[in-house]
Amino acid sequence: MANARELALQTLTDILIDGAYSNHALSEQIEKNELTVQDKNFMTELVYGTLQHEQLLNFYVTPFFNGKVKAWVRILIQMTLYQMLFLDSVPEHAAISEAVKIAKKRGGQFNGKLVNAILREMTRTPLPSLDTIKDEAERLAVETSHPLWLIKLWSKQFGWEKTIQMARANNERVNVTIRVNGVRGTREELKQKLESEGITCEYGNLSQDALLILKGNVIKTKAFEQGWFYVQDESSMLVARALKPKHHSKVLDTCSAPGGKTTHVAELMRQTGTVYAHDVYEHKIKLIKDNVKRLGLTNVVATLQDATTLNERYESDSFDAVLVDAPCSGLGILRRHPEVKITKQPSDLDEIMMIQKKILNTVAPLVKVGGTLVYSTCTVNRKENDKMVEQFLAQHPEYELDPTLVNRLPEVLHEQTKNGMVQLFPGDYQTDGFFIACLKRQA
Ligand SMILES: C[S@@+](CC[C@H](N)C(=O)[O-])C[C@H]1O[C@@H](n2cnc3c(N)ncnc32)[C@H](O)[C@@H]1O
Missing domain, CATH: 3.40.50.150 (Vaccinia Virus protein VP39)
Known part of the structure; x- marks a missing residue:
């Protein structure tokens, strides 16, 4: 069975170093490797979470690097810090020891020791504070991991409050929503069908055609196969x-x-x-x-x-x-x-x-x-x-x-x-x- 963290690191390097698209890179790794549903979810969380907070994680980890490190080492440290800061379900010691194992396997003893030393240092020393960034646009850019030019563009076009709202919302999890195929039947009928297949859903917030999926994998249902809906925002x-x-x-x-x-x-x-x-x-x-x-x-x-x-x-x-x-x-x-x-x-x-x-x-x-x-x-x-x-x-x-x-x-x-x-x-x-x-x- 493949290791979810190792594959997440590979996916992140494909995206951040080789310029792959996140959805393509992730599904390629998931298809190529044997993973449990739990591992697939964990890997997805690690990839999207690390990407979503990349700039913030970078701000936190930079003071802990003395000299140049390999790009994949930096990404591994960022991915591990993401687990330590954002994932309550992962104990800190587990996140660190798994990272060290991956570093050794990928880059030998030297990199294993380096990753261990940096991560242990991070647990002992306070991370840099966002308050040290005096300019509010720069601070929001780092806090929410958006490029500064975009924060400035939105602020100019839509105002500061809207910019804060958008930047923070972009780091929220995405709900799966589906659109009923009106040729097959009504939204009510689709809801019943999905519920009979173990899916929990409710009517959408905006569209008269939408169902919001709360639990279950809709793509695996008969209703999907039979063309009852299309996955769409x-x-x-x-x-x-x-x-x-x-x-x-x-x-x-x-x-x-x-x-x-x-x-x-x-x-x-x-x-x-x-x-x-x-x-x-x-x-x-x-x-x-x-x-x-x-x-x-x-x-x-x-x-x-x-x-x-x-x-x-x-x-x-x-x-x-x-x-x-x-x-x-x-x-x-x-x-x-x-x-x-x-x-x-x-x-x-x-x-x-x-x-x-x-x-x-x-x-x-x-x-x-x-x-x-x-x-x-x-x-x-x-x-x-x-x-x-x-x-x-x-x-x-x-x-x-x-x-x-x-x-x-x-x-x-x-x-x-x-x-x-x-x-x-x-x-x-x-x-x-x-x-x-x-x-x-x-x-
Ligand atoms: C926003 S996406 C379309 C999404 C699609 N309408 C939907 O609802 O599923 C934009 C699409 O434009 C296509 N595209 C880009 N340049 C184009 C061009 N010059 N002529 C036609 N399509 C183009 C892209 O390949 C992409 O599929």
Whole structure:
């Protein structure tokens, strides 16, 4: 049987040194190795916890290093300190002795002794205090392990209180939420089905389609196999409702993979009309097709196409509704992808904005007069969200914002839905940070 801590260290080095994505690196290790359910959970906790608090752990461990240590040694110390500070269930001596064993196995006696000496010293000496950081933005950045540029960006765009809320919320655990497949049955029926399979769940906080999973692995259920639901954050479930596709209509989904919103739109159309789904990556088209198949949907056509060239494939005025769920900086999903806090650079934001702009300009003529264009992102950055939409409107007078969006959103969001746009913040309703704008083509 594989060792969960050793595999967690390997996963962390894959992510932090070799630039792997956390979800991919973790599932690869889990698939490759024989682990108990308990060990899988522990390993996941170690990987996500260490990544989530990486900057804080780094702040704590740095004074204990004299000279240079190997990158994996630093990560091992951080991962062990994470257990000592955040996991009540792990005794300190167990965390330390396991780390020493791993260090010896991986780097011989020298590294074993080094790790032992550093960790023992940490138990004797107080860790540095956050109060020594005088600047409040820098202090929040370290306390919550966010890059300083992001703390400053949010603070400028949304204010200090909101920034604190978001930064802290990003270190909270993520709930699993699922969306009922309305073609199969109702949310109530799904709840009963899951409960009969030993899953504990309750209705979601925001979406009329959502169930919040409190206990049990939903992916292992018959209901999953039979296509009764799709695993999705509640914020994402609001998009298809915002688009409000009519039965028998023709819908274009420009950036579809893995198909969360495509399938929701198709479900709302109750197997009528067609949803044309595209993505720029070949391997991702398979993900869309697999999801469409599992959910039993017959009104989706998924094909490879770069969204910036969709005007070469379709005539102007072709679609009743177009969804641009754009590639974005992902600053709303840091709870799920904590490595982004470490890897994302401000220059990445400019690059992605160019693509968003290009996609919007390309698809603008494809919407029929009177049709709907929904633009959404899983980010919290005004330049990619409301400012992007404003810029689009300035160049496309044939469009205007659709204030009726508010009627298609849950009541709790009415106050923050302004003139056809809504920004959800991490920490508000236990969802991801998310943005939706609804536009109508007038001429
Ligand atoms: C936010 S994700 C889409 C999520 C999807 N709509 C869902 O609900 O499951 C953005 C998608 O855009 C795709 N993408 C990136 N650049 C693209 C482009 N130029 N054309 C089409 N798709 C693109 C990415 O591969 C990614 O799958």
